[in-house]
Amino acid sequence: MPDVVFDIIGTCIGYDVMLNAIESRLGMKLLHYHINKYLFFDAWGTACERDFSYLSQIGDYQPTKKILKATFFRTLHHAGVPDPKSFATEEDLDYLCAEWLKLKARPELAAMWKLLRDNGFTIWCLTDGDKERVKGYFKNSSIEMPEENIVSCDSLKIGKPAPEVYKYMLEKIPGKGKDAWFAAAHMWDCRAAKKAGFYTAWTDVYEKYPCEEIFGEPDIIAGSLIDMAEKIVQKYESL
Structure with a gap:
């Protein structure tokens, strides 16, 4: 899966x-x-x-x-x-x-995750933020996320974009090869994940411009969160 x-x-x-x-x-x-x-x-x-x-x-x-x-x-x-x-x-x-501590989810988040889950994807979270704070963000937004699927760099004592962080996630999740995806609104995050072995998807909801001339190309460049999810599903099915 x-x-x-x-x-x-x-x-x-x-x-x-x-x-x-x-x-x-x-x-x-x-x-x-x-x-x-x-x-x-x-x-x-x-x-x-x-x-x-x-x-x-x-x-x-x-x-x-x-x-x-x-x-x-x-x-x-x-x-x-x-x-x-x-x-x-x-x-x-x-x-x-x-x-x-009161930040909230982007409006499309729940629908995006539902779309991915309906198509068989398991959702994980990898964050530089502390786990309790991230859990609070989901609570603020009435969004459920299994605690065991939230991984904080605090537990590793090393932050992104260190290669070890992404390698840890690859070893933790059951997906390998085309089954392992990383999604972010930060191109540096996608670049690091791609070098570690993930397929990568970038959304322009934060940075707007991907600056591919310095970061290279992710597997997917998307607009909205929903657009990113749809493109992940399409790309996965075509691999």
């Missing part, structure tokens, strides 16, 4: 809750410095992902929620705020980190 391993945060779980939180807490102050909330959030999240990956590479793995909190004021500094710790308070940061 075929398996699909999904990246979670950014792919299955959207960022609208966090963007709204930034707007409500810091929106007017960001505008004073001509800082776009979307760019600020992207810079903050990207800084978190980078430091998470770098620390993992040097053998000093630390959870993403700790890194997210630590990089907040630094991101404000790089965004052009002269005195970040006067601009925002620890209470502001605590509020935003609490809202990070």
